[in-house]
Amino acid sequence: MEAVTDTAPRFRDATEADVDELVALIESAYRGESSRAGWTTEADILEGQRTDPEGVREVIESPDSRLLTAERDGRIIACCQLEHRGDHAYFGMFAVSPALQGAGLGKTIIAEAERQARETWGVREMHMTVISVREDLIAWYERRGYRRTGKTFPFPYGDERFGIPQRDDLEFELLVKEFG
Numbered sequence: 001m002e003a004v005t006d007t008a009p010r011f012r013d014a015t016e017a018d019v020d021e022l023v024a025l026i027e028s029a030y031r032g033e034s035s036r037a038g039w040t041t042e043a044d045i046l047e048g049q050r051t052d053p054e055g056v057r058e059v060i061e062s063p064d065s066r067l068l069t070a071e072r073d074g075r076i077i078a079c080c081q082l083e084h085r086g087d088h089a090y091f092g093m094f095a096v097s098p099a100l101q102g103a104g105l106g107k108t109i110i111a112e113a114e115r116q117a118r119e120t121w122g123v124r125e126m127h128m129t130v131i132s133v134r135e136d137l138i139a140w141y142e143r144r145g146y147r148r149t150g151k152t153f154p155f156p157y158g159d160e161r162f163g164i165p166q167r168d169d170l171e172f173e174l175l176v177k178e179f180g
Helices: 016-030 033-037 053-061 105-121 135-143
Strands: 010-013 065-072 075-085 088-096 125-131 147-154 171-178
Touching (some): 016 065, 016 075, 016 088, 053 065, 075 105, 088 105, 125 135, 135 171
Parallel strands (some): 088 125
Antiparallel strands (some): 065 075, 147 171
8 A cells, every 4th residue: 555645746748658557547547446446447348458569659759749757756546547538638547546536636646737738739728538337537527627528439349458348328428617
């Protein structure tokens, strides 16, 4: 179990050297027994992988995308993808170490991601997609100013790069936050 400290994380963009550590972090936050230590687990709705080295590398190498990392004591403790899409940014691949969830770190990460998206790209909105049955997670985002749009996208059933669904009603819902 990691010791929870009040040390503010250091933010930086991920590099190729971070790929394996990032895959391990993302997997630990969402899949398998280790994910149950935190509240963001998807272990009951999806098995298999959440991402892979190729998916992480793609985000790092894309010219319109960044993989923002949060480090503490030389270890990556959280990450998120920011992708520039015209007048808005897309927020994805968000993961916080399960042992550190519930202590406010997620709020710090998302606030920094929003700040960087506004300052770097001058965007007016942040978009994200969340599996619609994740009511607790959607409520967390709503408390951060995101609103449900009702716009949904099909889950990629049959593409095991995104996991192995344990139920047949999965879809993604678009959430949007407008910056004032």
